[in-house]
Amino acid sequence: MANPIPLDLDALNLSSIAKGLISSITDIDDFNYLASNLEKVPVSLQSRMARKYIDRYTEKKAGSQFRANTWMRRTIARLKPRFGVLLSITHNMPLPWHILSSVEKTKKHAGTLALECLEKALDVSEQNQHLPYEKIVRLTYEGVAGYAKQFGVNVPFYDMREDDLPQACFEIALLKLQCDKWWARQLKTLRKQFLELLEIATGQVGKDLYYDKKNQKPKRRGISPYSSKQAQREFSFAQASGRQFLEMMELQSSDGDVINLIEAVKSGMANPANRRNELMLRIRETEELADEMGYVAMFYTITCPARFHANASTWDGSTPKDAQNYLTTTWARARSKLNRRELKYFGVRVVEPHADGCPHWHMMLFMPKNKLQEINAILRWYFIQEDKNELYDRYGPELTRAKVFNKFVDINTHGTHIKTVEACVKYRAGTEKTKLFKIYKQKRSEWGFAKKKANEVAIQRNKEEAEKAKAEKREPKKFKAKNHKAPTKFYRTFSPRFDAVKLDKSKGSAAAYIAKYISKNIDGYMLTDHVDADTGENLQEQANPVLAWASTWNIRQFQFQGSPSVTVWRELRRMPKGKPIKDEIIEPIRYAADNANWKDYVKLQGGMCIGRAANFKSMYEDTPMGNDYAEVVRRIKGVVTNIDYKAVLTRLFNNVHNVTDATSLKTRLIEWTRQLKGTAEKIAAKASTNVGAADLSWSSGNNCTPIAVGSSAELILDMVGCDEKQITEVKKDLNSGKRIARDGQIYQIKNGQLHVLDETAQIKHNKHLAIEYRAKTLAQKSASWHVTENHWQQARELVDLAYQYAQLDGRETLNATRNELGEFHYGEPKKGLITLGDWDLAILVSNNSASAISDNDWWSLDLMA
Numbered sequence: 001m002a003n004p005i006p007l008d009l010d011a012l013n014l015s016s017i018a019k020g021l022i023s024s025i026t027d028i029d030d031f032n033y034l035a036s037n038l039e040k041v042p043v044s045l046q047s048r049m050a051r052k053y054i055d056r057y058t059e060k061k062a063g064s065q066f067r068a069n070t071w072m073r074r075t076i077a078r079l080k081p082r083f084g085v086l087l088s089i090t091h092n093m094p095l096p097w098h099i100l101s102s103v104e105k106t107k108k109h110a111g112t113l114a115l116e117c118l119e120k121a122l123d124v125s126e127q128n129q130h131l132p133y134e135k136i137v138r139l140t141y142e143g144v145a146g147y148a149k150q151f152g153v154n155v156p157f158y159d160m161r162e163d164d165l166p167q168a169c170f171e172i173a174l175l176k177l178q179c180d181k182w183w184a185r186q187l188k189t190l191r192k193q194f195l196e197l198l199e200i201a202t203g204q205v206g207k208d209l210y211y212d213k214k215n216q217k218p219k220r221r222g223i224s225p226y227s228s229k230q231a232q233r234e235f236s237f238a239q240a241s242g243r244q245f246l247e248m249m250e251l252q253s254s255d256g257d258v259i260n261l262i263e264a265v266k267s268g269m270a271n272p273a274n275r276r277n278e279l280m281l282r283i284r285e286t287e288e289l290a291d292e293m294g295y296v297a298m299f300y301t302i303t304c305p306a307r308f309h310a311n312a313s314t315w316d317g318s319t320p321k322d323a324q325n326y327l328t329t330t331w332a333r334a335r336s337k338l339n340r341r342e343l344k345y346f347g348v349r350v351v352e353p354h355a356d357g358c359p360h361w362h363m364m365l366f367m368p369k370n371k372l373q374e375i376n377a378i379l380r381w382y383f384i385q386e387d388k389n390e391l392y393d394r395y396g397p398e399l400t401r402a403k404v405f406n407k408f409v410d411i412n413t414h415g416t417h418i419k420t421v422e423a424c425v426k427y428r429a430g431t432e433k434t435k436l437f438k439i440y441k442q443k444r445s446e447w448g449f450a451k452k453k454a455n456e457v458a459i460q461r462n463k464e465e466a467e468k469a470k471a472e473k474r475e476p477k478k479f480k481a482k483n484h485k486a487p488t489k490f491y492r493t494f495s496p497r498f499d500a501v502k503l504d505k506s507k508g509s510a511a512a513y514i515a516k517y518i519s520k521n522i523d524g525y526m527l528t529d530h531v532d533a534d535t536g537e538n539l540q541e542q543a544n545p546v547l548a549w550a551s552t553w554n555i556r557q558f559q560f561q562g563s564p565s566v567t568v569w570r571e572l573r574r575m576p577k578g579k580p581i582k583d584e585i586i587e588p589i590r591y592a593a594d595n596a597n598w599k600d601y602v603k604l605q606g607g608m609c610i611g612r613a614a615n616f617k618s619m620y621e622d623t624p625m626g627n628d629y630a631e632v633v634r635r636i637k638g639v640v641t642n643i644d645y646k647a648v649l650t651r652l653f654n655n656v657h658n659v660t661d662a663t664s665l666k667t668r669l670i671e672w673t674r675q676l677k678g679t680a681e682k683i684a685a686k687a688s689t690n691v692g693a694a695d696l697s698w699s700s701g702n703n704c705t706p707i708a709v710g711s712s713a714e715l716i717l718d719m720v721g722c723d724e725k726q727i728t729e730v731k732k733d734l735n736s737g738k739r740i741a742r743d744g745q746i747y748q749i750k751n752g753q754l755h756v757l758d759e760t761a762q763i764k765h766n767k768h769l770a771i772e773y774r775a776k777t778l779a780q781k782s783a784s785w786h787v788t789e790n791h792w793q794q795a796r797e798l799v800d801l802a803y804q805y806a807q808l809d810g811r812e813t814l815n816a817t818r819n820e821l822g823e824f825h826y827g828e829p830k831k832g833l834i835t836l837g838d839w840d841l842a843i844l845v846s847n848n849s850a851s852a853i854s855d856n857d858w859w860s861l862d863l864m865a
Contacts, residue, residue: 004028012039017047021054030057033069037076042083044090044097045202049075078203085317086201094152094190106191110183113151117144117177134167141170144177153186168630175629182629189554192234196552197319199228200310200357207311207355225355227549235548250680254671258680269570276522278566279558283348283364283518284511285598286563289608290346290366297347297503297510298372300363300379302327303354303496305387310356314390320357320553326386327351327361334382341378343371346562346608350517353549364503364514365561376500383498391497400424443487454482521546521557564605564614569593571618571639571667585641586665589616606656613650615659617642619666640664763812767803771795794846802842814838 006028009019018038025031034053038046049072056068079086099105124143128136145155156173157165176182199205205228224232249261269275290297306312308323338345347365354360367375384391392398403425458481469476503510550557560566572593581587592600605614619640626633641659651658774795779787806814815837 004032007032007035009035012036013043014038015043015046018050021047021050024054025057027065030065030069034072037072040076040083041079042087042090044093045086045198047097048198049202075203079201081313082201082315085315089197089201089317094194095187100191100194103188103191106187107184110187111180113148113187114178114180114183117148120144120147121174121178137167137170137174141173144174148177151187152190153183172629172631179628192231192552193319193321196228196231196357197317199230200319201317204228204230205310205355205357224545226353226357226545227552231552232545232548235551236544238551248677249674250677251672251674252680253673257670260677261674272522276518279348279518279522280511280515281596282560282563282566282598283514284509286346286348286366286560286602286608287510289599289602290510293366293608294369295366296369296372298365298367298376299501299503299510299513300365301360301499302363302379302383303360303498304358305497306390307387309354309358311354320353320359320549320555324351324359324553324555327359330382330386331361334379337378337382338375341374343375343378344368344562344609345375347560348514349559349561350514350521351550351555351557352517352521352546357549359555362514362517363561364510366510372502380498380500398426400426440487447484447486450484451481454484457481518558521550562609562611564602564608564610565617567618567636568605568614568616568639569598569601571636572665574667575665581665583663583665585659585661585663586616586639590665604657606651606658607654610651610654610656613642613647615642615651615657616640619664637668638664638666767799770799770802774798798842798846801845802838805838805841 009022012035014022014035022031022035022038025034034050038050041049053068053072056071057065059067093100095106095109099109121140121144124140125136128139131139142161145158145161148155149158156176157169160169196205204223205226206223207225227235243262246262246265247260250258251261251264252258265271267274269278287297304323304326306314307316308318308326309315345365345367347363350362351359352362365375401424402422404420404422407419407421458479461479462476465479466476503513549555572590575581575590575594577594581590589601589604592598592604602608605616616639618636619638620634621637623633623635625631641661641663643660643662648658648660771792772795775787775791778791778794802814806812809815
């Protein structure tokens, strides 16, 4: 046989990287085999597949070349039907492959995109300087958002851009789009999901099991179910990195207590065991509450149309996130229909993946027995509407035939008459559905025969027992017929998409029925002997792939329906265990939560399906401009009663527990500070020495502004005459980082050193910072994005004016606007007489909204009557 000739790589449609990898193979047959197969693959995937082939080809094991060629043959055969989808996915790649393939390069590219957004914003604003500021902000947002959207990121407020949004929304969005940290978070998610989509598209996620006759065990051909091996590796690495960070940190309370951060995390809901225990408690007591209400339990299994399944021939490249969005959107429509019909239900929903990564839902819902059929019909109608024909096509093609039948027709409007007509009708004969229906009828017949036989046996036993009891002169026992379960209608058209099963209490509780799904999707607890129906593998070994899948696609795995807020429950459990509170309104629900009595907690909230009309809700503290993007940050602080008139009327109408008095409970009494482990110990060691805090090593000034300092013993001399407790309090405040002001000096410990700050120099430093902040604010409002000399001049004048008003009042520092009750925050009601603060007064004067004052004004000379 003649020697084979190597193929000309330049004549083939191959990428440069693929050509280089192919050239490394010396065997001509393998060289030609790899080149001819890679040409069939989209160019953007050629280098990826070539690397995987080379890794297998160069393994130092016998038969590695054969296994590599077998892998290539199987991969091409599997991918051939979906080359069009692969081409579409790679064509829509958000970033170049050399960036997406590397975590570090993706993170570094975030800074580049943030800078490009800033330049884009500057260009748009400069072109529209003749317009008002509000118009400039909107146009700038539209330009920058349109640029960012091409990378596939979630631009803030983009879907609402046509609405009448406040100007602050566009300003917040622009700050995010110009932040490299925001871009890094977006690109991290984008990269993770796109790479996983490629793994799904190339067949690396799926079932693909085969039975090993030698070991007599099922094995997998290098393919992972639910999530790819790459996603699992990155998830495990992220978990390990997060745990390492937690072990390096500690928490110190405002009371001086110190705990390890990792221990705090273990005690919360981040601990899988705690999360599982809470879920099972809520499910079990929800079932008990449903039994008290006379509700029945239904178990639903809901899946997506075939276009969302990667193992289907009709897959269109949709991601698991797209499938989850379809399910949530359809459920929202069905839920709205149920609410319009005033149908009550409550329960829990569990989301888990198929072997190919497509999500499906398991829902356990409790509902009134007389409304069961109506709720089932509504849910079934909504979840089989999309691509309904594929449900019919599963049972064979649609055919037509002639049929003679009677039809009602009108004859000259003198009445309705029956007429025999012949027409073509559609039918599906000899299909799988027909076969399944025949099997069902056979099983139904067998069930009827067994039921009849059991009834005959029971009648005969009761007859014999009656005769025996009559002879013995006693009451006869009654024997019931043996119960035979009717076969389910497995031939139904909608069964692959929607399945509803009424739970049988005689075979176990609803909580026990769903416990497997809860444990499987958390940590695999107590599932050693259970096997997954999708993959045939042990469920306990699959907890990590499922968690990696949920983390990759940001899918919420568990959600309760119709249940009161669990956040309030958790906040109440933060209170000291076993210690009652004086508030008689909150104490009963606190006691229920403290004793893990979810059923009583629900009743005190107003029952199931109470929604936003619950008696108690979370209490939040809003911080305006609380982060780097000037957003309002909400932090939960406790629990407050819900006395909104609509909520009170709803509870009154439903005849449930109704709270009408306003009261609140602050559950977060201690402020915690995160710091490196050992920091508190070092500070405590310094505090426990014979020298005081003032005798620690100290620097010659502030790191920001050089200022004069006094003697290192000044602080101790200042406190002559103070008792030991007062001195201890001052030391404690200094060691915690607080500033102490005494006799014109400000003392503070930084990095283990005592800094003595001159008060006058500190005021000067504060004025400098205020001028800098005000100048930048003026620059942003003028939409120039550059701080000009004019902005600096305006800022200096405004700050000097504010401090001038403070000096006229005999103060060195600025006062905030106050009312009769003290200081108020913006957005709160202004009660009583308002006293303007120095800043607000200076701003009003600069805007010509108030007249300037001087030291000759009568009110500033204490001449007010």
